[in-house]
Amino acid sequence: MSEGSLVCPHVIKMIGYIQRLEILGFVMDVELSMDIVMQSLLDSFSQFILNFNMNAMEKTLSELLRLLKTMEKDMTKFKLVLLVAAAHGKGKGKQGRGKAKANPKFKRKTQDVIKPT
Template identity: 50%
Template sequence: MGAYDMIQNLKEIYEGQARQEMYETSKALFQCKMSEGYLVGAHVIKMMGYIQTLEKLGFPLKDELATDVILQSLSDSFMPFVLNFNMNEISKTLPQLLGMLRTTESNMKKNSSKSILMVREAKRKGKKKAKSMGNGQSKPKEKDALKPEKEISKDRKCFYCEKSRPWKRNCPLYLEEVKKAKANGTSSSGINRRTSKLNRDGLLDPYGTNR
């Protein structure tokens, strides 16, 4: 066989296999879709491998078409990047596009980590605020509840000895007579009668009745 006949024979043998391989490669390329959370670098490198295989089989893709195919295969989280890329009519080679996508992915991760920290700080502040509000609504202390509404004047007189001494329990004259009554075994009716008389005369201190 001559050289020409050998070439034609090889084409007939391997052309059918190349056509089938081109079909499978193009199908994998156009149906390739990036899932959320998958690394964009690995996804783009896989698609670049399909594009190079088609070029070797004699079906090369132009750079613009190859770029569109890769952008269409990205996940929804890269939609802002795709819109910005198309609006600004950016022209990049496939390796340059890969570098831009990796940079965008790293920025997205940084922003997501910051948002998570902000949410956690907001939850902590909300818990602290709830605790402070709970403490502010606590019941008043007993000491505050037992305080009289008005302050007692130091100029009030004892209803027993009629001297400047607010409380009957602090009156030495009254205490002395009580001790004498207890020592003699007599009742304190005389003391009570004196108290009643002072009450009728309007000399009884209202703070002394309960002391």
């Protein structure tokens, strides 16, 4: 799976490979099939994989596909929100980033500075 590609076609392709192996006589249990599909995902799905394994979910491959599609949709919404927030802050320029004005209430005392002996 490459960065920027959709997860749905990739998982469907992986399920097809697993079904071909079953036709050829190499039958895998569901847990191994899940592990193969999840290992083929991008690093951006690492949090999903961690949650999936920690919760010990008993799902089928089609249910895994549905969960991954939902996760991908949420990830794209989150990225869109980040892009909008970043673009919103760019138009302000450097206001308020000039020289720091001295605070008249705070005066440094010469006694505060420790001099080497």
